[in-house]
Amino acid sequence: MPKRVSGRTRASVSRSTTDTDDYHQPNNMRSRSNSGVKLDNYARIVHQTILRHQDPVTGLLPASGDQPDAWVRDNVYSILSVWALSLAYRKNADRDEDKAKAYELEQSVVKLMRGVLQCIMRQLDKVEKFKYTKSTMDCLHAKYNTRTCATVVGDDQWGHLQVDATSLFLLFLAQMTASGLHIVYTQDEVDVVQNLMFYIEAAYKVADYGMWERGDKTNQGIPELNASSIGMAKAALEALDELNLFGAGGGPGSVVHALADDIQHCQSILNSMLPRASMSKEVDAGVLSIISYPAFAVEDISIVNITKEKIISKLQGRYGCCRFLRDGHKTPKEDPNRLYYESAELKLFENIECEWPLFWTYLILDGVFTNSPEQVQEYRDALEGILIKQKDGICLLPELYSVPPDRVDEEYVNPHSVERVPLGKLPLKWGQSLYVLGSLLAEGFLAPGEIDPLNRRFSTIPKPDVVVQVSILAENEEIQELLMKNGIEVETIADIHPIHVQPARVLSHIYARLGRNQRLGLTGRPYRRIGCLGTSKFYVIRNTIFAFTPQFIDHQQFYLALDNQMIVDMLRTDLSYLSSRWRMTGRPTVTFPISQTMLTEDHSDLDPAVLATLKKLQDGYYGGARIQTGKLSEFLTTSCFAKLSFLDASKHAGGMGREQDDDDDYGCFAEHGMTFNGEADDLAQYLDQLLITANPSRGSKVRGDSGGLDRFKAAATKTKDMVSLMHKAKELHLHNAHLYLPTKLFRSPQPSLHLTLTDSSAPHTSQFPQVVVTSECNLPRDSSGDIDYNSLVQLLRDTHSLPDQADILYILFKDKGMEWDTRLHGKGSTVRSLLTDLYVKAGDLKHWGLIRMISGILRKKVEELDWACSDLLAHQKHLTVGLPPEPREKTITAPIPPDKLAMLIDEASENNITIAILTQEIMVYLAMNMRTQPSLFSEMYRLRIGLIIQVMATELAQSLNCSGEEATESLMSLSPSELKILLHHILSGKEFGVQRSVRSVDAGASPAISIHEVGNVGATKSERAGISKLKSDMRMSLTPHSLDMEHIESGRYRLPSIESLDVPVSTPVVKDTRHGQWLRRRRLDGALNRVPIGFYQKVWKILQKCHGLSIEGFVLPSSTTREMTLDEIKFAVHVETVLNRVPQPEYRQLLVEAILVLTMLADVDIDSVGSIIHVEKIVHIANDMFYHDQKDLGAEEQILERDPSTGVCRLLYDSAPSGRFGSMTYLTRAVAVYVQDFLPCGSCAVQ
Structure with missing residues (x-):
């Protein structure tokens, strides 16, 4: 481990280009400054170690002489030193030759980045498929042929899915473009980059193989969620958002867009994962790349510090850091003839993991960016001692240091005591490049801001408080008057012109057009929901301002939006989320419409929950957020704006033919009708009509050409929220329905199918004459004895109770099918349409049991x-x-x-x-x-x-x-x-x-x-x-x-x-509510899998002192600890899986308590606690002790009733853990009896 040294960093000897001594000398008399000499030396190092290997055709770099392929990640990292050197030459140029040198280096950088882009563009079919499938078989490859940009290995022959590699390329594409390099040349390439952003935007839920290409630590080809991939994707999306890829000379068409909600998803998942790196890796040095340079993806400085400290304390050695615990790569114990490891052999790699100097280069860079000269000097000194010096004086950074095979046992006994030997690539170009970059920064040739022009290094600086702007809109003047009566002044939809308000699903359709390119076969963004960050901006589309309502008030979605209390709960959640997660310029603006469904049942006033919420909003503080209410027009100067130029009239004429259904996110576009045609799609027509109309009034019909209905019929199949509207339009013979139905802000009136219904104010027991099917007649029968379905339909017509109608329709659904035409009111009255009508009526009456039941039938x-x-x-x-x-x-x-x-x-x-x-x-x-x-x-x-x-x-x-x-x-x-x-x-x-x-x-x-x-x-x-x-x-x-x-x-x-659930028989409610308290607590904790903090770590320790734990016949073997480490989530999940074999949650929790007592033995100074410990036996011993003690105290047999499935006294389930008759008391005694032969002093050690 490098020794902490005090002192200053190496003195910078660089001189500014404005140095007066040099500036006024004639060119032919100028001497080379010291800084120039040092830069030339670094240029020599970079040329010898990196640039001389660059392919003259593609610009790519091979991994090494033995590995001629070009890895995406290694290439990007390797070229960083060339980019940094070009910036240093341009900044510290002593003479014209330096400027020429800077330009030459810049072009080498551009050539490599474009080489990687060419590799990707040869695999655009994979980019397109992966957006929908997220499959490891449909991803971009991780490495390519250096000479041809072609693939070098099959889809299934390598762990290709490495989101961090693609993200790293995009991150530096953004940083280099911002620094002035021109890497993207054409609009087609802009669309490719936009689609690559869609490729990585769901990184927070994509299991990949990570930066070490092996996925799960067992090296068995199992992908997992990796913090390094999520963090790099977040950084790339943030860096590229609203960036013009053509640089200062570009127009609006070359700007790319990221969705803020995807970025914040990545952020929240990162916060929940770190300092863990994945399910199988409790710590990974690769995470240094996302908590510091280059990604700076984590905003919470405490998480950054905890993660860095854990990496240093658990992984750092004398020659660098291990990649992760029990990493067998190139260790003497690794079998080079086998691709995968056996799970139990991971223990063999403990304490002899290879150490990588690469990670010290990250820590040097971290010290530069955190302004810690001591850290910079410490790791530079440490690296000086392990670099390998060549005859020409150039120092090379080896890939890793390994324990010599003949000294493995010595290292096992005394970790970090053995002198190690360098193995692998010499140099590792990735590490060599970062070493040069760190040296240029440490010696003052570059300032941190010059290699971070997008200012990612400021991510941990606390952000100012966010004020959330809320604009309340009334559906009509009637609601406006009701609000005015309650002291709330709002506008109606008609008042806000020329601002257009649309539902969130329209924004999803708009973004589905982003990045579409017919020539390249790119369909743009898959149709997905837009979160509250996306709907809280104003959008400028064809010079018209659009605002969008939140997703949760969309009545065409699930029935949750029918519950006003649910709506205000979700509003509170969204406002709180906005106040804590908003990172964009300008304030977030929430457009909250008040519709007819938010009134009381008699429509005389607002629903009390909604009214109370509106008043709280006006108070200026709600849901933990600072709120400002007002009109939309008042917020135009303070809000966040996004200009969506890709919808300009000249752009969309050759757009895609069909929108993608939300359910098809996982299906390849070709399989779901994602095809191209020359006609503008339905959304484009709708937007055109919306923008042409000067002041559209609610309910007005816009005339269109004769083909309008045909286009509506074709377009309505595009998304599931339009399907029901298509049926309605066909039934009512609506023309040009596509111009208004799919995007109507408030729920359209549903055409009634004339089922006779009870009055909304009446109780559920109908007051109308009843139609009763008695036991004598059962169901209506025909002459042959079969059910007479026509009579049953007539019965449906005459029945006035919603539950009865639901019963009849359920019978018709089960026997005749969903599409059977009842002809209740002429042709077209199918079971589906009648159920849909009943669903709407049940929703109006808030009959939640029926709503859920009909929702289930309608799937x-x-x-x-x-x-x-x-x-x-x-x-x-x-x-x-x-x-x-x-x-x-x-x-x-x-x-x-x-x-x-x-x-x-x-x-x-x-x-x-x-x-x-x-x-x-x-x-x-x-x-x-x-x-x-x-x-x-x-x-x-x-x-x-x-x-x-x-x-x-x-x-x-x-x-x-x-x-x-x-x-x-x-x-x-x-x-x-x-x-x-x-x-x-x-x-x-x-x-x-x-x-x-x-x-x-x-x-x-x-x-x-x-x-x-x-x-x-x-x-x-x-x-x-x-x-x-x-x-x-x-x-x-x-x-x-x-x-x-x-x-x-x-x-x-x-x-x-x-149909009822298997609910335990309830006991009568008595005055002493303590009765049943601990039974309920155990039942809850067992059902939720809730265990004490540190429980799984204690289980890991006790497994090292026995052969395993048996729980109801399922054994948790001690060999598990040979594969998994103490703090591994994978281990905790494994233990949970065994515990979950127990079906009764209260019994499961009693077993957890028994294991907790057992884990006390982990601290006892004994080597072994026997073979396999049967935990259920300990519980039954404790139960017998409890039973006999209670009998001795005179307890009746009825009180000591046993659970028939487990044999445990119900009273024990209901006992507090502590106290004389507490469960832990008996479990402790039971453990002492069970393992007394292995304890030093009998049961005393436990007692």
Whole structure:
């Protein structure tokens, strides 16, 4: 390890070009300055080690004499010293020859960068495919033929997917362009760079092989999420955003764009990962490249310092730093004849990992940028001692230093004691280049800002507070008057002209056109949702200003937007997110429209939750954010603007023919109809019409040519949110529907299919004459005894209750199919259309149980499901859906396409439609909580959604003192906002445990779970948020339906909404709420996989003292520690997987407590605690001790009832951990009995 030295950096001897002594000398008399001599020396080093190897045709650099291929990453790093030297010559030029030398060096840089660009342009088909598939088989290659730019190895024969390499190229393309180099020549190349930005923008959820090309540490070709790739992608996107690739002489068409939401996704995932580098690497020296130069991707200085300190403390040696712990590359114990390692042999590499001087060059650069002369000098001195000096005086930086084979045992015993020998490339061009770069900076030839013209080095400087601007818009004058009555002055949509307001989905379609190039076969950005950072800017499109509403208020999406409380919750979340994550010039502006759906049921006033929120917004502080409300026109001077020149009229005439469906993100464009044609697409026509119209009024029809309807029919198939509108337009014979239907800001009135419905103010039990199917007649039959479906349709016509109509439609759906035409009101009244109409009516009435059930039948998918799943996985959380045990419970460990994800959820839910739809909903809420409160998920690596739903139903059963079926029904009847709050309570644990034990609950008091304790917004008679209101609603909804479904012959006709979860029998609510407290706590913690902090590290230590831990027949072997290290997430997930074999969450948690006691033995001074330890036996020993003690104290047998599935006393489940009769007391005694033969002093050591 380099010795810390005090003292100053080497004195800079460079002289400025304005040095008066030299400046006034005649040219023929000028002597070479000392700085010039030093620069010439560095030029000689660079030429000998790098430039003389540059290919004269392609400009690429081979890795070495033995490896003639050109790696993208190595090439970019290797040319940095040439770029830096050119800048130094231009800055410190003593004579004209220096300027000529600077130009020559610059052109060498341009030639290499263009060589890499040529390699990429030969693989544009892969760029295009990868945007949709994210497959390792469809990615750009990592290395190319140096002479031809061709590929050199097959798609499946190398770990090609290395997002950091592509990102590094883009980052320096941006930095070099900003410094004045011209690398991109044509508009086609601009489009290529734009598509490369789309290629890397989802890096936060793409598992790749990382900068060491091997993926998982086991070197078995398993890709994983790498912090180095995410950080480099974030840096590249930030650097390129709004950059003109043609430099100062370029126009608006050569500007490229990145989406701020993708950048912030990368940022949040980085913050959650670091200092860990990946699932299998608890620390990796390669992360130095993203916490410091060149990426500067991390904004939190504390995370930067923690990560750097961990790298130095765990990886640094006498010759550099190891890449990561247990890295076997080129160690004496590595078998060169095998490509992959055996998992258990990783332990052999511990303490003998090769040390790379390369990382000291990063630390020199870090010292320069952090203004730490001591650090710079320390590592320069350390490098001086290990560089290899050639006969010509040039010092070379070797690739790595390895332990000699004959001294391995000595190094095992005393790490860092053995003299190592250099191996590998000499020099490693990548490291040699960074060494020269660091020397030029350290000696003052360059200032940090000259090699960082985009100022990335300032990323950790605290940002000023953000003021979020909110403009409230009224849908019409009626709503405007209601707002005015409440003291809130707003504009209507018509008042804001010439500013145009559109839904967020339109912005998704606009960005889908960015980067399209027919000649190169590039389809632009895949159609994806735009987050709140993207919708909080003004956009200038063809000299017209556009504002966009947030994604969450889009009523054409899932039913979440039907819940006003949910809307204000999501608004609060977005405002908080904007205040903490906004990094752009100007303030964010949120356009928040108030529509008819945000009024009370009688439309006499605003929904109380919405009204309270609007008043809080006017107070200037909401959701932790500073707020300023006002008119859109007032915010034009202070807001952030983006000019989208790619939509100019001259640009889009040859655009793509079809938009991409959101569900097709993973499908290759060719397979999903992404084709080219010469006609402008539907969006272009819509924009043209929108911009031509001077002052469009709501509901006005714009006339078009006779082909308008045909184009609408073709265009409506492009996105799923237009499909239903297409059907409506065809039914109503609307012409030119494409000009207004797809982009209508507020929900269009749904054409009624004339189902007879109850009054919205009436209770769910209908007051109309009932149509009853009695047990005698069952279902209507024809003469042959079969169900008479025509009579059933007539029954549907005469039925007035929504639940009864849903029952009948469910029967028709199961027996006749979704497209069966009932001819209820003439041709076209299919089961699907009737269900859709019923869905709308249930939404108007906020009948959430029916809404969920019909959503399931219609196979609606949460539009954000894919995003939610990916976001949770990117935060290193595995997901399971369905109830345990396996194989019913399905595990999700990597992002999968939305359709396949929905199918997996259906399969795990065993085709229980409402459970499947609830699973989707919970997944979205988990992602929301992860985004706003990641601390809720600490020490949780697997989220078991099926168990979480079961626990939610259990909590309701206990709170309402009702049966499991009633609890399931009540859970389905919760509004989205209530469900989200209940989930938050369960995650946070606030509502359970101690708080409940000190409060006495009378028999008539409100239930124990008070969902609206979080906030009192909207606490009025029309509020649906209280559990007490829910209880009465539930009692009402559980009265027998007028259509007596109990007597339908087959159970297959039962509505899925009344299938109950496996909910434990609830106990009566008594005054002492401490009863059941610890059982519930254990059940919650077991369902959430919540363990004490440091639990997994303790398990790792105890495994080193035994042969393994057996849990219900599944063994966690000690050999696991030979593969995985102490702080590895992969190890924690492995332990969790074994624990999750236990289906009962409370029993699982008792096993966790037993293991926790066992881990105390890790600190006992003994070598071994026996062979395999059976944890369940320890629990049963403790249970028997507890049972006998309770019997001795006179406890009745009824109180000591045992759980039939585990044999454990329910009273033990409900015992506090501490105290005389606490669970930990008995578990400690049980451990002492179980392992007493191995303890030094019997059980005393444990006691």
